[in-house]
Amino acid sequence: MKPTLPQGTRDFSAQVIRKRGYIFDTIRTVFELYGFEPLETPALENLDTLTGKYGDEGDKLIFKILNNGLDNSQKHEQAKEDFKKILRGKSVKTLTEKALRYDLTIPFARYVAMNYGQLTMPYKRYQMQAVWRADRPQKGRYREFYQCDADVVGSYSFMYDAEFAFIYWEVFKRLGIDIELNLNNRKILTSLAALCNATDKMMSITVAIDKLDKIGIEKVKQELEKNGLGPRQIKIIEDYLNIKGTNQQKLDSLKTLFLNIEEGKKGIEELEFILSLLHDAPEGAFGKPKVNIHLTLARGLNYYTGVIYEVKAKNIEIGSIGGGGRYNDLTGLFGVPDMPGVGISFGVDRIYDVMDELNLFPEKMQKGATALFFNMGTEESKFAFFQMQQLRAKGISCELFPEPAKMDKQFKYASKKNINYAVIIGSEEIKTQSCVVKDLVKNEQVTIGLNEIKDYFTK
Amino acid sequence: MKPTLPQGTRDFSAQVIRKRGYIFDTIRTVFELYGFEPLETPALENLDTLTGKYGDEGDKLIFKILNNGLDNSQKHEQAKEDFKKILRGKSVKTLTEKALRYDLTIPFARYVAMNYGQLTMPYKRYQMQAVWRADRPQKGRYREFYQCDADVVGSYSFMYDAEFAFIYWEVFKRLGIDIELNLNNRKILTSLAALCNATDKMMSITVAIDKLDKIGIEKVKQELEKNGLGPRQIKIIEDYLNIKGTNQQKLDSLKTLFLNIEEGKKGIEELEFILSLLHDAPEGAFGKPKVNIHLTLARGLNYYTGVIYEVKAKNIEIGSIGGGGRYNDLTGLFGVPDMPGVGISFGVDRIYDVMDELNLFPEKMQKGATALFFNMGTEESKFAFFQMQQLRAKGISCELFPEPAKMDKQFKYASKKNINYAVIIGSEEIKTQSCVVKDLVKNEQVTIGLNEIKDYFTK
Numbered sequence: 071m072k073p074t075l076p077q078g079t080r081d082f083s084a085q086v087i088r089k090r091g092y093i094f095d096t097i098r099t100v101f102e103l104y105g106f107e108p109l110e111t112p113a114l115e116n117l118d119t120l121t122g123k124y125g126d127e128g129d130k131l132i133f134k135i136l137n138n139g140l141d142n143s144q145k146h147e148q149a150k151e152d153f154k155k156i157l158r159g160k161s162v163k164t165l166t167e168k169a170l171r172y173d174l175t176i177p178f179a180r181y182v183a184m185n186y187g188q189l190t191m192p193y194k195r196y197q198m199q200a201v202w203r204a205d206r207p208q209k210g211r212y213r214e215f216y217q218c219d220a221d222v223v224g225s226y227s228f229m230y231d232a233e234f235a236f237i238y239w240e241v242f243k244r245l246g247i248d249i250e251l252n253l254n255n256r257k258i259l260t261s262l263a264a265l266c267n268a269t270d271k272m273m274s275i276t277v278a279i280d281k282l283d284k285i286g287i288e289k290v291k292q293e294l295e296k297n298g299l300g301p302r303q304i305k306i307i308e309d310y311l312n313i314k315g316t317n318q319q320k321l322d323s324l325k326t327l328f329l330n331i332e333e334g335k336k337g338i339e340e341l342e343f344i345l346s347l348l349h350d351a352p353e354g355a356f357g358k359p360k361v362n363i364h365l366t367l368a369r370g371l372n373y374y375t376g377v378i379y380e381v382k383a384k385n386i387e388i389g390s391i392g393g394g395g396r397y398n399d400l401t402g403l404f405g406v407p408d409m410p411g412v413g414i415s416f417g418v419d420r421i422y423d424v425m426d427e428l429n430l431f432p433e434k435m436q437k438g439a440t441a442l443f444f445n446m447g448t449e450e451s452k453f454a455f456f457q458m459q460q461l462r463a464k465g466i467s468c469e470l471f472p473e474p475a476k477m478d479k480q481f482k483y484a485s486k487k488n489i490n491y492a493v494i495i496g497s498e499e500i501k502t503q504s505c506v507v508k509d510l511v512k513n514e515q516v517t518i519g520l521n522e523i524k525d526y527f528t529k
Numbered sequence: 530m531k532p533t534l535p536q537g538t539r540d541f542s543a544q545v546i547r548k549r550g551y552i553f554d555t556i557r558t559v560f561e562l563y564g565f566e567p568l569e570t571p572a573l574e575n576l577d578t579l580t581g582k583y584g585d586e587g588d589k590l591i592f593k594i595l596n597n598g599l600d601n602s603q604k605h606e607q608a609k610e611d612f613k614k615i616l617r618g619k620s621v622k623t624l625t626e627k628a629l630r631y632d633l634t635i636p637f638a639r640y641v642a643m644n645y646g647q648l649t650m651p652y653k654r655y656q657m658q659a660v661w662r663a664d665r666p667q668k669g670r671y672r673e674f675y676q677c678d679a680d681v682v683g684s685y686s687f688m689y690d691a692e693f694a695f696i697y698w699e700v701f702k703r704l705g706i707d708i709e710l711n712l713n714n715r716k717i718l719t720s721l722a723a724l725c726n727a728t729d730k731m732m733s734i735t736v737a738i739d740k741l742d743k744i745g746i747e748k749v750k751q752e753l754e755k756n757g758l759g760p761r762q763i764k765i766i767e768d769y770l771n772i773k774g775t776n777q778q779k780l781d782s783l784k785t786l787f788l789n790i791e792e793g794k795k796g797i798e799e800l801e802f803i804l805s806l807l808h809d810a811p812e813g814a815f816g817k818p819k820v821n822i823h824l825t826l827a828r829g830l831n832y833y834t835g836v837i838y839e840v841k842a843k844n845i846e847i848g849s850i851g852g853g854g855r856y857n858d859l860t861g862l863f864g865v866p867d868m869p870g871v872g873i874s875f876g877v878d879r880i881y882d883v884m885d886e887l888n889l890f891p892e893k894m895q896k897g898a899t900a901l902f903f904n905m906g907t908e909e910s911k912f913a914f915f916q917m918q919q920l921r922a923k924g925i926s927c928e929l930f931p932e933p934a935k936m937d938k939q940f941k942y943a944s945k946k947n948i949n950y951a952v953i954i955g956s957e958e959i960k961t962q963s964c965v966v967k968d969l970v971k972n973e974q975v976t977i978g979l980n981e982i983k984d985y986f987t988k
Contacts, residue, residue: 073578073639073863076627079571081640084654087567103921105898105928107543112673113572113629113659114535114592133573136593136625138663166595168535170572180532181540190945192931195543200572204597214571227931229910236918352915355922404532439564451688456811459695462562463814469564472651472686486649 078205078213088435090216093245093421094198097218100241101196104233106220109195111177113202117169123176123403131203133213134166170202174219175400175413182223183404191224198418210423221413223400228340231377231396232347234414238381238392239359245421246430248384249391252364253344256374256395257337261328262310266303275299275307279366282311310365317345317363324365340376369393379414383424391417391424440527441491441507442484445471454495457505457520466527468493484510493523537664537672547894549675552704552880553657556677559700560655563692565679568654570636572661576628582635582862590663592672594627629661633678634859634872641682642863650683657877669882680872682859687799690836690855691806693873697840697851698818704880705889707843708850711823712803715833715854716796720787721769725762734758734766738825741770769824776804776822783824799835828852838873842883850876850883899986900950900966901943904930913954916964916979925986927952943969952982 075081082090098108114135121129171177174197182189198218207213220237222230235251242249263272274297278290285293287308294304313323321338328334341363351358367380369390376396383391394414401409425431441461443454451470458468469489471480484492494506507526508515518526534540541549557567573594580588630636633656641648657677666672679696681689694710701708722731733756737749746767753763772782780797787793800822810817826839828849835855842850853873860868884890900920902913910929917927928948930939943951953965966985967974977985 073642074575075571075643076573076575079573081571081643082567082569084566084568087569102898103924103926105926107897108541108546109543110541110546112534112538112540114538114661114673116533116535119532130597133597134595135629136595138589138592170594183532184534184540190942194928202573214573222931225931229914229929229931232914240921347911347914350911350915351918354918438566439561452806452809455688455691455806456809459810459813462699465562467562467564469653470688472681472684472688483649 076213078207078211080212080214084438085436089425089431090418090422092431092435093418093425094218096244097241097416098196098198100237100244101220104194104237106194106196109178109181109197110199111171111174111181111197113171113200114168115171115177115180117167119180120169120172120176124172128172131205132172133170133202133204135168135170137166137168171199172203173201174199174217174415175221178219178221179400180404182409183401183406186401186406189224192222192227192230193224194220194222196220210419212419216418218416218418219394219413221400221411223409223411226410228343229347230412231340232344234379234394234412235344235348235359235361236351238379238414240356241416242381243356245425247391247421247424247428250382250384251359251361252367252380252382253341253361254364254367254378255337255341255376256378257333257340257376258324258328258365259368261331261334261337262307264331264333265310265327266299266306268299268303271297271299273372276368279307279311280368282366287311313365317361320363320365321345337376344377369395373397375410377412383420386424386427388420388424389417391420393417436488438487438489439467439469440489441466441468441493442480442487442489443468443470444477444480444492444494445474446494446496447474450495450497450500453500454493457493457495457523461524461527464524464528466524481510491527495520535672537666537670539671539673543897544895548885548890549877549881551890551894552877552884553677555703556700556875557655557657559696559703560679563653563696565653565655568637568640568656569658570630570633570640570656572630572659573627574630574636574639576626578639579628579631579635583631587631591631592629592661592663593625594629595625596627630658631662632660633658633676633874634680637678637680638859639863641868642860642865645860645865648683651681651686651689652683653679653681655679669878671878675877677875677877678853678872680859680870682868682870685869687802688806689871690799691803693838693853693871694803694807694818694820695810697838697873699815700875701840702815704884706850706880706883706887709841709843710818710820711826711839711841712800712820713823713826713837714796714800714835715837716792716799716835717783717787717824718827720790720793720796721766723790723792724769724786725758725765727758727762730756730758732831735827738766738770739827741825746770772824776820779822779824780804796835803836828854832856836871842879845883845886847879847883848876850879852876895947897946897948898926898928899948900925900927900952901939901946901948902927902929903936903939903951903953904933905953905955906933909954909956909959912959913952916952916954916982920983920986923983923987925983940969950986954979 117134120132178197182193196219198216200214201217202214205211205213238251259276260272263269263275268275278293282290291304294307313320321342324338348359348361367378369378369380374395375398378395379393380390381392392415396412398410400411443458445451454470458470461468471483481492490511492508492510499505503520504517505520505523506515506517576593579591637656655678657675659673660676661673664670664672697710718735719731722728722734727734737752741749750763753766772779780801783797807818807820826837828837828839833854834857837854838852839849840851851874855871857869859870902917904910913929917929920927930942940951949970951967951969958964962979963976964979964982965974965976
């Protein structure tokens, strides 16, 4: 039997793990610097916790766990009864009660609701874990992939909204990725619909204008018309889409547009607060975050109530590599009302692809152990083993070739494993308490005393 | 709806994650020092890959994933057909084809078999990931828990067998746990059965003598008798169990016992090789590993063919916190024969319990951000925000209280989150470019210049 992996899943080898770890560590470092705490939730959640949260399409993509024993043919009497129920469209609780985590937001909400009262508010958490979706696998889309979120809940303070702009900026500066950081506000989108007297059509308006960059203004107008909007309404939307200029100019135009719409004015104020904080900030170690007010940006609209973020990588054609926003009600569905918050997410798989393609991973990432000690015979290898123990105690990673073998074979092993140095200790070297160290990258070799190896590698 | 977690699963809060991270990082550091590379496999495996590998009892504990769409009542026509098959005891492929990782060994074997030819042999990998078992949850036993394994495959070299004794020793020294490191060899157990002329009863002999410490010699003898062993055979086993003394004395007694049994002599030699390497090793940074030859040790016997390891914590009543051994055939079931190897495993959950109970976690682990900047008003908080940006750039984690609030409330927040310092910048301080820093642990405060904060925290 030739084994395979399930569709849409991946093994991660050492090199990929190190590169992914570099991304995770960078994001984690920044989250911690900003006072966020880690949280981990289990892969398994009660099916009840997940269903109904992601829409009908989402529900179909949740991986469900078969109740234990059901696939055991000896136990099929119970299963038979259960299945009859299913065929009558009844609850399938008897078949499955548990499911795999589908995102990090709902488990976070479940955690906050379960531990409400114990948590110190505002609660700033970050979470980096795998999620599973029974999506059709395709290039760059997996059934098991990682999400990486940070949220603050329990506060309406816009300081946090601004802080996330700094966090995005700093993370991507550290990774070396040039980004475009787009901001919008749900209140502005709602106000546009109100301005058109089409509050009920807010959803379809947003979906249509969100496509502007892809399909152009004419096709957007056609779609709006198809959705039942009249010429005067479409004219208002077209004027909105024509708002151009600097961020402040855009907001000024909106102020005129939303002169009598309170919600719109609030949305503008929220964005202005962020812009003013960015404007007044000193040039820090990573420069000031540059943002664009992007009036067609929507992203998972239904959930957000305030600011909306989106990050795109420059110099490469790829979808967004981050997004998020402010919401009013994280935990209402779990019985805890009035839990506002704001959060962002990093698209780790895409960030990996960007970095790989633009060659942004530091070179040292590709390295194996520092040194391979050659195996020159039974006694020699024991001797080498003890030398290695002393280096390891000093933090130098090394390994021994497992059995006496031709030099060629041992060199090949070192090169395949990206090991930088070969250390050769034969019987002569034991007598003189020395060793031959060969730099496999520079292709140079030196003979040094055994007591000098440590310094040689750490210099 | 009050949400809950599935039985046997856990949320990990910040403090627990930091403590667990300390254990994982320590183990990872040592693995890397010894030249092991990380591997990660997906949580989802094909059901075929897992079934039949863990025995009948194990198979029942595998969590199976319901095929997508099956629990969707509109699609029940197909499901109906499928279910009829199940009721006739036919394959359940149509119901479930995927399952959750049950351990790290089989996915490792699957990976090696799939990538055989690409991998540089010997292949030294470590893996630290969650596994899932539909076991009855009880104190200290979870349905989602972590395993932490290292293996070398593709070599018969006993240098690796010895190396794992060093690795166990070093990891637990670094963690501060005193251990008993027990060794045995499967060949010795096999030879005992051969000596009794009961090779077919090797399994039940081993199971019985493995209980010696728990139930005493009389009950072991009763169990042997119940399993069909005669008085002369039981006498041989009793003599074996009476072997006492130093490691060398035990091996010497075995030599007499197995005078004519080649396999037994080989098992003794293998252990002697490890003992001699340990004996000759210099006192390193972590001292020489101390091991006990433990002649009743078996552990997952069927799989192992050579050395067997077991680690127990001293000064605390808890099961083993590590185990492993040498095997001849990792990948035969996946079509790649003759893949010998040796590996060990760390019981992370139990190690956590030991460290928690013996108070071995470093104190700094319990800390939140370094400083909380108080919110003294809109302008003051903006000013504080910019000060924080400069500290963060220097690697000092800090956060701002989100809105102006009573001092009391802000102090309480800092204390609940284990934050060490409060930094207060009011309008007066802005004028004088100074701030009040309060050490919340020592309950002392100083007024310093803004340009001194950085040094104050890093001194």
